[in-house]
Amino acid sequence: MKTRHFVAAAIAVLALGAVAPRVVGNGYVFYAGFIALQYVVIATAWNILGGYAGFVNFGSGAFVGVGVYAAVFLFNALQAPLWAQILGAACVGGLLGLGMGYLTLRIQGVYFSIGTLALTTVVSTFIVNWSFVGAARGATVMAPHPQIWFPNVVSYVFFAMLTMAVLSVAIARWIERSWIGRGLAAIRADGNAAECAGVPTLRLKLLAATISGALLATAGAPYPYYASYVEPDSAFSINYALNALAMPLIGGTRNWTGPVIGALLLSGVEQAATVTIPSEINLLIVGLVLIGFVVLAPEGLLGLAGQAVAWGRPR
Amino acid sequence: MTLNLALNAIISGLLLAGVYAIASLGLTITFGLLQIPNVAHPTFIVLGAYCAQLLNSFGLDPIIAGLLFTPLFYLGGVLLYQIYFQTFERRGCSDTLQSFTFFFGVALVLQVSLILVAGVDLTSVNAPYIGKSLRIGPATMPYRLVIPFVIGMTVGLGMWLMLMRTRAGLALRAVAHDANALRICGLSPTRAKANGFGLAMATASLAGAALIVVSPVDPFSGTQYIGRTFAIVVLAGMGSVPGTLVAALAIGVVESLVITFVGATWAPGVAFAALLGTLAIRPSGLFGIAR
Amino acid sequence: MSDTILAVRDLCKRFGALAAVDGVTLEVARGEKLGIIGPNGSGKTTLINCVTGVVRPDRGAVIFDGTDVSGLPAYRRARLGIARSFQIPRPFVGISVLENIRVPLDYVHRPHRDATRARELLSLVGLDGRADHPAESLTHLELRKLELARALAAEPRLLIADEVMAGLAENEIDEVLKTLFTLNDQGVTVVMIEHIMHAIMRFSRRLICMETGRIIADGAPQDVRRNPEVRRVYFGK
Numbered sequence: 001m002k003t004r005h006f007v008a009a010a011i012a013v014l015a016l017g018a019v020a021p022r023v024v025g026n027g028y029v030f031y032a033g034f035i036a037l038q039y040v041v042i043a044t045a046w047n048i049l050g051g052y053a054g055f056v057n058f059g060s061g062a063f064v065g066v067g068v069y070a071a072v073f074l075f076n077a078l079q080a081p082l083w084a085q086i087l088g089a090a091c092v093g094g095l096l097g098l099g100m101g102y103l104t105l106r107i108q109g110v111y112f113s114i115g116t117l118a119l120t121t122v123v124s125t126f127i128v129n130w131s132f133v134g135a136a137r138g139a140t141v142m143a144p145h146p147q148i149w150f151p152n153v154v155s156y157v158f159f160a161m162l163t164m165a166v167l168s169v170a171i172a173r174w175i176e177r178s179w180i181g182r183g184l185a186a187i188r189a190d191g192n193a194a195e196c197a198g199v200p201t202l203r204l205k206l207l208a209a210t211i212s213g214a215l216l217a218t219a220g221a222p223y224p225y226y227a228s229y230v231e232p233d234s235a236f237s238i239n240y241a242l243n244a245l246a247m248p249l250i251g252g253t254r255n256w257t258g259p260v261i262g263a264l265l266l267s268g269v270e271q272a273a274t275v276t277i278p279s280e281i282n283l284l285i286v287g288l289v290l291i292g293f294v295v296l297a298p299e300g301l302l303g304l305a306g307q308a309v310a311w312g313r314p315r
Numbered sequence: 316m317t318l319n320l321a322l323n324a325i326i327s328g329l330l331l332a333g334v335y336a337i338a339s340l341g342l343t344i345t346f347g348l349l350q351i352p353n354v355a356h357p358t359f360i361v362l363g364a365y366c367a368q369l370l371n372s373f374g375l376d377p378i379i380a381g382l383l384f385t386p387l388f389y390l391g392g393v394l395l396y397q398i399y400f401q402t403f404e405r406r407g408c409s410d411t412l413q414s415f416t417f418f419f420g421v422a423l424v425l426q427v428s429l430i431l432v433a434g435v436d437l438t439s440v441n442a443p444y445i446g447k448s449l450r451i452g453p454a455t456m457p458y459r460l461v462i463p464f465v466i467g468m469t470v471g472l473g474m475w476l477m478l479m480r481t482r483a484g485l486a487l488r489a490v491a492h493d494a495n496a497l498r499i500c501g502l503s504p505t506r507a508k509a510n511g512f513g514l515a516m517a518t519a520s521l522a523g524a525a526l527i528v529v530s531p532v533d534p535f536s537g538t539q540y541i542g543r544t545f546a547i548v549v550l551a552g553m554g555s556v557p558g559t560l561v562a563a564l565a566i567g568v569v570e571s572l573v574i575t576f577v578g579a580t581w582a583p584g585v586a587f588a589a590l591l592g593t594l595a596i597r598p599s600g601l602f603g604i605a606r
Numbered sequence: 607m608s609d610t611i612l613a614v615r616d617l618c619k620r621f622g623a624l625a626a627v628d629g630v631t632l633e634v635a636r637g638e639k640l641g642i643i644g645p646n647g648s649g650k651t652t653l654i655n656c657v658t659g660v661v662r663p664d665r666g667a668v669i670f671d672g673t674d675v676s677g678l679p680a681y682r683r684a685r686l687g688i689a690r691s692f693q694i695p696r697p698f699v700g701i702s703v704l705e706n707i708r709v710p711l712d713y714v715h716r717p718h719r720d721a722t723r724a725r726e727l728l729s730l731v732g733l734d735g736r737a738d739h740p741a742e743s744l745t746h747l748e749l750r751k752l753e754l755a756r757a758l759a760a761e762p763r764l765l766i767a768d769e770v771m772a773g774l775a776e777n778e779i780d781e782v783l784k785t786l787f788t789l790n791d792q793g794v795t796v797v798m799i800e801h802i803m804h805a806i807m808r809f810s811r812r813l814i815c816m817e818t819g820r821i822i823a824d825g826a827p828q829d830v831r832r833n834p835e836v837r838r839v840y841f842g843k
Contacts, residue, residue, distance in 0.1 A: 183709065193697075197709050197714065197756060198709075198710055199709065202679075254700065
C-alpha cells in the first residue's frame with residue numbers, strides 16, 4: 001500500500017470515527033468498538049518486538065496494566081485530562097519496556113519469554129500494595145463529561161482509542177519499511193550475522209522494547225474512563241498476554257496488516273461468542289483455535305494467503 | 316517471639332518447598348534438559364490433583380491415588396510429546412512464539428475442560444493426617460506439609476538416581492547435549508525424549524496429589540505455579556536435579572519469610588523477582604554450566 | 607599510517623577443556639593477501655570470531671589499524687571496517703535478498719534512501735534476478751554469493767572470506783577470485799580461509815597453517831606447502 005493511500009485511509013478512518021458519535025445512536029457500537037480497537041493497538045504494539053524483532057513478550061499484561069494504573073494515578077493526583085493520561089502511560093510503558101529490555105539484554109529465545117512472564121506478576125504485586133491507586137480493592141474513576149462534540153464518555157474514549165489504533169499502525173508500518181525494520185529482521189534471523197553486518201543488536205532491541213511497551217501502555221490508559229472501575233486482577237489479566245500472542249499468530253507477524261486482521265477477527269469472535277455461549281466454552285474455543293493455528297497455519301492468515309497465491313501462480 | 320515466628324516460617328517454607336520441588340522436577344526434564352517450554356505443566360499438575368481427589372472420594376488415600384495415576388500420565392506425556400514432535404521438531408522450526416502458544420493453548424483447553432467437568436469451586440481431599448501436626452521443640456510441622464515434603468524429596472532423589480545411574484537417564488542427558496551422537500550410538504533421540512516427557516508427566520500426577528493435600532485446589536491454581544516452577548528450574552541451572560531441590564528450598568523459605576514479616580500480598584512477587592534476577596545476573600543458574 | 611592493519615597478540619580461547627585458539631600472535635600487513643589453511647577444528651573460525659567480536663577471547667588483544675578493539679562489540683568493529691563472510695551461510699531469512707544487502711549498507715555506513723547501490727552489488731555477484739525473492743528460497747550456491755555480497759556491501763578495509771568458495775564450480779571459483787583480486791587492487795586487505803588448495807595457492811602472497819589452535823607455519827605459499835609439519839598435519843607421518 002503506497003504511503004499516500006495509507007495516509008488517505010487513515011484520515012478517512014479518523015474522520016468517520018469523529019463523526020460517528022454524533023450520528024450513530026446505538027451505544028453498543030462504541031462499547032464493542034472500543035475493545036476491538038484496543039485489541040488492534042495491543043496486537044500491533046506487541047508485534048513490533050515480537051514479530052519484527054523476534055522477541056516473544058509474554059508480559060503484555062504488565063504493560064497494559066501499567067497503562068491503566070498510570071491513568072488512574074494521574075487522574076487521582078492531578079485530575080489530568082485523557083490525553084495527558086495516555087501520554088503519561090506511554091512514558092511509563094516505555095520506561096518499563098526499556099527496563100525489561102535492559103534486564104534481559106543478552107538473553108534470547110525461550111529464556112527471554114520466560115523472563116517476561118515474570119514481569120506481569122512483579123509489576124502487579126507492586127500495584128496490589130499501593131493504596132493510592134486502590135490496591136487490591138480497586139479504584140473507581142468517574143470520568144468527567146466531555147465538554148465539546150462528544151455526547152457521552154464512551155464515544156469519547158472510543159475516538160481516543162481509534163486515534164491510538166491509527167497511530168500505532170502508522171508507527172508499525174513506518175518501522176517495518178525503514179532501515180530500523182530491516183535491522184530488526186536481521187536480528188530476528190541471526191543475531192551474530194546481524195552484528196557482523198554492523199547492526200547494534202542490543203540498542204535496536206532496547207528501541208523496539210521501548211516503543212512496544214509505550215504503545216501497549218496506551219492501550220490500557222483509556223480503560224479507567226471506559227469501565228469506571230479497575231482492579232489489579234483484570235488490569236493485569238493473563239488474557240492480555242494470551243491475546244497479544246494469539247492475534248499476530250492468527251493474522252501473521254511479518255507485516256503490519258497481520259496484527260490488525262488478527263485483532264479484528266479475535267475481538268469479533270469473542271464478542272459474538274460472549275453473547276451466545278458461556279464464557280468457558282469461549283475460552284475453550286480460543287485455546288483450540290490457537291492450537292489449530294500453530295499446528296496448521298504457523299504463518300497465520302497472511303501466510304495462508306501467500307501460499308494460496310503461490311499455488312495459483314502458473315508454473 | 317520473633318525468633319519463634321521466624322523459625323516456624325522457615326520450617327513451613329522448607330516443607331512447602333517439597334511441593335514446589337516435585338512440581339518443578341517435571342519441568343527440569345522437559346524444559347531444563349529437553350528445552351521444551353511446557354507452560355502447560357502446572358495445569359497438568361492441577362489435573363493430577365483432581366484425579367487424586369476423584370479416587371479420594373471413594374475413600375482412597377490421595378497420595379496412593381496419585382501414585383496409581385502415574386502410568387496414565389506417563390502415557391499422556393508420551394502422546395503429547397509425539398504431537399509436539401510432529402508439529403515442531405519434525406518441521407525443524409524452533410519458533411518460540413509457536414511452541415509457547417501451543418502449550419498455552421493446551422493449558423487453556425485443559426483448564427477449561429476442568430472447569431466444565433468439575434466447576435470453579437475449590438476442591439479438597441480427606442486424609443487422616445490432614446489437620447494434625449508434628450511438634451518438635453518450638454517447631455510445629457503440619458502433617459499435610461510434611462508428607463508432601465517427604466514425597467518431594469523422594470521423587471527428587473529417585474529422579475537424580477534415574478538420570479545418573481540408568482541407561483534411560485543417560486540417554487536423556489545425552490540427548491540434551493547432542494541428539495546426533497545418540498543416533499550414532501544406536502539409540503533413538505525421539506524415544507529418549509518421549510520417555511523423558513512421559514516421566515515428567517508422571518511426576519505431575521504425584522505433584523497434583525501433593526498439592527491437594529497441602530491446600531484446596533481449583534482449576535485456576537495452575538497459573539500461580541507457572542512462574543514459580545519456571546523460576547525454580549531457571550534458578551537451579553538447566554537440567555540439574557540437585558539444583559532444582561536447592562532452588563525450591565530457597566524460594567520456599569524466602570516466600571514464607573516474606574509472608575510472615577512483610578505481607579502475603581508481596582509473596583507472589585518473590586519467585587518472579589528471583590527469575591528475573593537469575594536471568595539478568597547469572598542465566599546459567601546455580602548449578603548450570605555457563606553457555 | 608602504519609603498515610599493519612590487523613595485529614593479534616597472544617589470543618587464547620577455550621571452550622571447556624578444549625583450547626580452540628591457543629596463544630596466537632599474528633600481524634597482517636595493509637593490502638596483504640593472506641591465506642589460512644589447516645584441518646577442521648584447528649581454530650581458524652574461532653580466531654576469526656575473536657577478531658570480528660562474535661566471541662570474547664579469554665586472553666589476548668586484537669588491534670585493528672592501530673585501535674585496540676578487544677573490548678568493542680562486533681557491530682562497532684564492522685563499522686570500523688572489518689567484514690566477514692560465514693563458513694556456513696547465515697542469510698537473514700524472512701526478508702528478501704535485496705533487503706539482506708541493504709542491512710550492511712544501512713548499518714555500516716548510513717541509511718540509504720533507495721536500493722540502487724544494493725542492486726549494483728547484487729548484479730556484481732549475479733544475484734540480481736533473485737533480488738525480490740525471500741532469502742530462504744535461495745540455493746546453497748546462491749547463499750554463498752549472498753554471503754560474499756553482504757560482506758562487500760560493507761566496503762571493508764579488511765575482508766575475511768571464510769570458505770567462501772566451498773561447493774562452487776570451477777568457473778564460479780574463478781569469478782570469486784577475480785572479485786577478490788580486484789578488491790585487493792583497490793586497497794582492501796583480504797584474509798582467505800579455504801580448503802580448496804589451488805584457489806588459495808593462486809590467491810595468497812602469504813600462507814599460514816593452523817593446527818589445534820596454534821600457527822605451525824607462516825610464509826610464502828610454496829614454502830609452507832613444502833613444510834614437513836604442514837605435510838604431517840595433512841598427510842600424516
